[in-house]
Amino acid sequence: MATDQGLDFTRRFCADDLPARDRLAIWPELFGRTITPLDCRPLGRALFRFEFTSRALPALHITSGYIASSEGVRSQRTRELIADGNDEIQLMLMDEGRYCASQLGREVVADARTAVLVSNADVNSITTPGVRGRMLRIPRKAILPLARRLEDALMRPIPRTGEALRLLAGYLAVLEQTPQPATPEFCHLIATHVHDLVALAIGATRDAAEMASGRGLRAARFAAITADIEKNIGRHDLSAEWIAPRHRVSPSTVRRLFEERDTTLSKFVLNCRLAQAHRCLRDPRRPDRTISSIAFALGFNDLSYFNRTFRRFYGATPSDVREEKFRHGGMA
Numbered sequence: 001m002a003t004d005q006g007l008d009f010t011r012r013f014c015a016d017d018l019p020a021r022d023r024l025a026i027w028p029e030l031f032g033r034t035i036t037p038l039d040c041r042p043l044g045r046a047l048f049r050f051e052f053t054s055r056a057l058p059a060l061h062i063t064s065g066y067i068a069s070s071e072g073v074r075s076q077r078t079r080e081l082i083a084d085g086n087d088e089i090q091l092m093l094m095d096e097g098r099y100c101a102s103q104l105g106r107e108v109v110a111d112a113r114t115a116v117l118v119s120n121a122d123v124n125s126i127t128t129p130g131v132r133g134r135m136l137r138i139p140r141k142a143i144l145p146l147a148r149r150l151e152d153a154l155m156r157p158i159p160r161t162g163e164a165l166r167l168l169a170g171y172l173a174v175l176e177q178t179p180q181p182a183t184p185e186f187c188h189l190i191a192t193h194v195h196d197l198v199a200l201a202i203g204a205t206r207d208a209a210e211m212a213s214g215r216g217l218r219a220a221r222f223a224a225i226t227a228d229i230e231k232n233i234g235r236h237d238l239s240a241e242w243i244a245p246r247h248r249v250s251p252s253t254v255r256r257l258f259e260e261r262d263t264t265l266s267k268f269v270l271n272c273r274l275a276q277a278h279r280c281l282r283d284p285r286r287p288d289r290t291i292s293s294i295a296f297a298l299g300f301n302d303l304s305y306f307n308r309t310f311r312r313f314y315g316a317t318p319s320d321v322r323e324e325k326f327r328h329g330g331m332a
Contacts, residue, residue: 011035014051023048032075035063036137037086037120039078043127044071053176058184059142060191061088064176066096066132074127077120087121087140089150091198093160093169097131106155114157115165117202122154134172138198142191146199146208153202163248164200167220171197174223193219221247222257226268233272234299240265273298274313277306281321291318 011034018026024042027050031040035054042048052065067073092099098111103124110116112133118124121140144150158165175190196216199208225247229238240251243265247254258265280286280294292303295318300306311317316324 009056010053011055012051012053015049016051036061036090036135037077037081037084038075039081040073040075042069042071042073044069046071048073057187057191059139060194061137062134062172062175062194063137064134064172066130067128068130070129072127072129074125076125077123079123082121082123087119088137089140089143089154090118090120091136091138091201092116092118092126092133093136093165093172094131094133096133097128099126099128099131101126101155103155108155108157110157113160115160115201116155116157117153119154134169136194136198138195142195143199146195146204146212148203148205150202158201162201164197164217167217167224168194168197168201170224170227171220174227189219192216218257218260221249222261225254225257229269230272233269233276234297236299236301238269238299269299270309271313273300274310277310277318278314278321281318291322294318 013030013035015023024045027048028039028041031050032038035052046069048067048069048071050065050067052063052067055062055064092101092110093115094110094112096112098109101108101110101116101118101124103118103122108114108116118126119140120137140150147153160166160169171193193216196204196208196212197220200212200217204212225243228243228246232238235242240254244251244254255265258268277294277298280289280298281291283289295303295306307317314321
């Protein structure tokens, strides 16, 4: 499946979409030539599974998913392949599994606790019995102005506990759950934020670190905080004081992040609660759920306040929205 909107192009591939007998033959071309320029092959003849999504943005390519094989999988940039002039860097961010990477006379065994930066301009080999996670591909010229010593960072384990990588992983997770960016400007903005976070993780120059901290780092932190709020929207104690320690910042920093976007934390929480209430009221799978139970489950303590704010926000009462749904047979 592929979608093309502006500068954002997404492809999805799954082993289940291919006949089992043809996977071994199709896989190298599918992955190596379409997703990333690698010679990627299963070791042995055992059946293997894979599912991944590849998303192309300006100066950024994100592949997420998994590969699993009882005999292992090996991907390589051979001497033949590096003649293509591709000098991208790859950052491996695994959530599960482990892999062994070798390049430039160095060898690293990595898992979910570490990330590794690999160069496509040099011969390399990565072997794994199975992994799940993300791989970023970034043109070298996009990172060179930001990174202090890019070449020294290659094939050096980077702890995933660092702030930049922790926020990068969260930012990518949020990105996967959001609609495709609709404008070229938004696509460029996402790529810039990712470049900032990668540079900070591998060692940014002083000027780049200052710029990235006020740009990509803050954007990723805001994305992490808003995702956390949406996940915990039913809590009655959602506040800057509750959120701040979870994200290792001060309550004033939390408030400032929302103020920078011309809103407040309380307005954002209220809008999230109202939006979720609206979805619940229109959900045909739960026609028996009362309006009061929806309101209280979403953190509203006062039913009359919920009704007033809902009507002001949507121009209709909760009862009106529910009745409209039923008048259309649950399809409204």
